[in-house]
Amino acid sequence: MRAERERPWWYLAPAAALLGVVTAYPLGHVLWLSLEQRSVLDPAPPRFIGLDNYLRLAADERFWNALGNTLYFVVVSVGLELALGLAFALAVQRPFRGRALLYGIILLPWAVPTAVSARMWEWMYDSEIGVLNYLIGAQVNWLGSPAWALNAAILMDVWKSTPFVALLLVAGLQSIPRDLYHAAAVDGASRWTVLSRITLPLLAPMILVALIFRTIDAFRVFDSIYVLTGGGPANSTETLSIYAYKTLFQSLEFGYGSTLAVSVFACVAVVAGVYAFLLRRILR
Amino acid sequence: MPTRRRFLGALAAAGLAAGCGPQAPRGPGTTLVFKHGKLFGDPYVLRGLIDEFERAHPGVTVREETLPASSDEQYQFYAINLQAGSDAFDVLAVDIIWVAGFARAGWLRRFPDADKAPFFAGPVEAVTWRGAVYALPWFVDAGLLYYRKDLVKDPPATWARLVDISREASGPGMQGFLWQGKQYEGLVCNALEYLHSNGGAVLEGGRLVLDSRENREALGLMADLVHRYGVTPASVSTMTEEPSRHVFGQGRAVFLRNWPYAWRLFQAPASGVHGKVGVAELPRFPGGRSSPTLGGWQLAVNAASRHREAAAALVEFLTGEQAQKRLAIAYGFQPARVALYKDRELLAAQPFLGSLERVFATARPRPVTPQYVRVSQVLQADFSAAISGLETPQAALAHAQRRIGQILDAG
Numbered sequence: 267m268r269a270e271r272e273r274p275w276w277y278l279a280p281a282a283a284l285l286g287v288v289t290a291y292p293l294g295h296v297l298w299l300s301l302e303q304r305s306v307l308d309p310a311p312p313r314f315i316g317l318d319n320y321l322r323l324a325a326d327e328r329f330w331n332a333l334g335n336t337l338y339f340v341v342v343s344v345g346l347e348l349a350l351g352l353a354f355a356l357a358v359q360r361p362f363r364g365r366a367l368l369y370g371i372i373l374l375p376w377a378v379p380t381a382v383s384a385r386m387w388e389w390m391y392d393s394e395i396g397v398l399n400y401l402i403g404a405q406v407n408w409l410g411s412p413a414w415a416l417n418a419a420i421l422m423d424v425w426k427s428t429p430f431v432a433l434l435l436v437a438g439l440q441s442i443p444r445d446l447y448h449a450a451a452v453d454g455a456s457r458w459t460v461l462s463r464i465t466l467p468l469l470a471p472m473i474l475v476a477l478i479f480r481t482i483d484a485f486r487v488f489d490s491i492y493v494l495t496g497g498g499p500a501n502s503t504e505t506l507s508i509y510a511y512k513t514l515f516q517s518l519e520f521g522y523g524s525t526l527a528v529s530v531f532a533c534v535a536v537v538a539g540v541y542a543f544l545l546r547r548i549l550r
Numbered sequence: 551m552p553t554r555r556r557f558l559g560a561l562a563a564a565g566l567a568a569g570c571g572p573q574a575p576r577g578p579g580t581t582l583v584f585k586h587g588k589l590f591g592d593p594y595v596l597r598g599l600i601d602e603f604e605r606a607h608p609g610v611t612v613r614e615e616t617l618p619a620s621s622d623e624q625y626q627f628y629a630i631n632l633q634a635g636s637d638a639f640d641v642l643a644v645d646i647i648w649v650a651g652f653a654r655a656g657w658l659r660r661f662p663d664a665d666k667a668p669f670f671a672g673p674v675e676a677v678t679w680r681g682a683v684y685a686l687p688w689f690v691d692a693g694l695l696y697y698r699k700d701l702v703k704d705p706p707a708t709w710a711r712l713v714d715i716s717r718e719a720s721g722p723g724m725q726g727f728l729w730q731g732k733q734y735e736g737l738v739c740n741a742l743e744y745l746h747s748n749g750g751a752v753l754e755g756g757r758l759v760l761d762s763r764e765n766r767e768a769l770g771l772m773a774d775l776v777h778r779y780g781v782t783p784a785s786v787s788t789m790t791e792e793p794s795r796h797v798f799g800q801g802r803a804v805f806l807r808n809w810p811y812a813w814r815l816f817q818a819p820a821s822g823v824h825g826k827v828g829v830a831e832l833p834r835f836p837g838g839r840s841s842p843t844l845g846g847w848q849l850a851v852n853a854a855s856r857h858r859e860a861a862a863a864l865v866e867f868l869t870g871e872q873a874q875k876r877l878a879i880a881y882g883f884q885p886a887r888v889a890l891y892k893d894r895e896l897l898a899a900q901p902f903l904g905s906l907e908r909v910f911a912t913a914r915p916r917p918v919t920p921q922y923v924r925v926s927q928v929l930q931a932d933f934s935a936a937i938s939g940l941e942t943p944q945a946a947l948a949h950a951q952r953r954i955g956q957i958l959d960a961g
Contacts, residue, residue, distance in 0.1 A: 306629045306630060306633045307629060307633075307651045307652075307654070307655050307920060308655075309654060309655050309656060328931075392785075392788070392793075393783075393784070393785040393788070394783070394785055394797065405784075407784045407785055407787065407788070409788045410731075410732075410784060410785050410786070410787030410788040410938065411784070411787070411938060412935075412938055412940045495732075495733070495788075496732065496733060496734055497733060497931075498732060498733020498734070498787070498930070498931070498934050499732075499733050499787045499934045499935070499937075499938040499940070500733065500931055500932075500934045500935035500938055500940045500941070501733070501931045501934075501935075502940075504931075512927060515622065515626060516622060516625075516923055516927070517923050517924045517927065518625075518626070518629050518630075518923075519924075
């Protein structure tokens, strides 16, 4: 009896060791670096400074600006992706001719590497020769004005990630038992009642899964913005990841850069914790 | 079957060994490793020079190792390896903005006997840290004003004149004046040209003097070019070198600020402005002087190298007059030695160089400080805020002064 209970640990050990090497150790190392005064260019050796980097973070207006940009990006892009993805999933719920083809087309943006599609969007956004201004017949400075640039980056993210949300929700819809809909039809329920009483509640776990993936991804947004604007104009598109990258890999401030990286990690951890709590309550 | 595979393996190993042969140390000889970014199309001429150096220094072998083209990646590579005390390379090509930081960190060998006189003053200032020389200038680069000879009779000497001509000569389908206004290193290069040409500066004798009347006026003009005079399109805030060169190269702008590389591209027969482009010094403010921003590459010696004297000899050889001349003839790069701009043979091969001597003589380095990369990040954001109209030049400069002050104090 006792031997049986102990045995699973042996099977889990390789996975645990692997996770330890590729996840826990680097994470612990970054946490340690975030407590050090350490810059590659600094002739003085690295030294432990406790929470000083975190105090600097709290007083750093560039950090708060980056956090604000990141939150705006997350809320707006994930909100739009969920709404559009849900609308699409409901629209293609019933089988029709060419549905497979439509799936294929809708998935294309998700399949293109982000750096490539960002370059493509950069050309489309060009205010002189870009196709977007040609289509709307105006001279909008999409990537060059502080008012538009972050929204332009959001639009690209929505274009790219809505297919992912849609696909998850299509799968979720197909797992809802048909009998419920037949029963609702027999009872003469309106379409709204069917949606709000059957479809959405039963889809909720899948919606939450989509939200978890998208929110965490959006929080770490880097490559699309790095290609589109590099954080400008006037830091109006500088997200936490961009700020951390510039601090770590351009200024080579490994200490403070790690503090920024930890702040991204902490935000993502909080978001993931909230979602995990909600998911457990829904599934109960 | 296994025998045959083993035989092939042995053959491959022998082949590899043979391939490595020329690079393996020969007896008591010295192997120097020369690290640089991909600088040239055809490495033949540079290799020829290195062969000559090897013949003149029996027992010394030089191996070139190329780094990725991205400047960020080169900087990371050098900084991380030098900090670790690596002796895997002896000679390195460094961007002009890195020298002070590397010098303060103690990573570069000094050149105590270097003769500074034959080089342009700008690069000499940039390779000097606390009175000592840490690298020798190899090639220089600086901002230029390109203009349309068919539309502009006399290139403007002042910024005000440039605004007037731009307004007259531009129209539908023809922009006035293009430059690089995206938030990136190039924006700092552009903006400093306005500040310096009005007698302004970022650092003066190590003191931070960013928030000055001269700088406010200069940055104000940059914003006015876009918002008040309308001679520069608002899209300048997304422009880097190549997009601005393309628009000008298609014949859709009167003036362009860019680096010397664009000249050859405009001269191509297929170029939309073939034969219509002139170059001039960048304009200035009344009472100021034209102050193009300096770029370019220097050669330095790794302080942790085991062959520092041989490495220094290689640097002196490659930055010497003959070597710079041959590289300039072969590649059209701009030498850092003043005398070469009067060299008949070189001018016959690269006539454009003749018009650049004055430009390089007046070129100013970006602030020479070990914290340059961090300083530049602040300048990029605040200059960008002023140009996009988000903040007044006054507020942007006051903000940058405060942030950079914190960086230098903590420094």
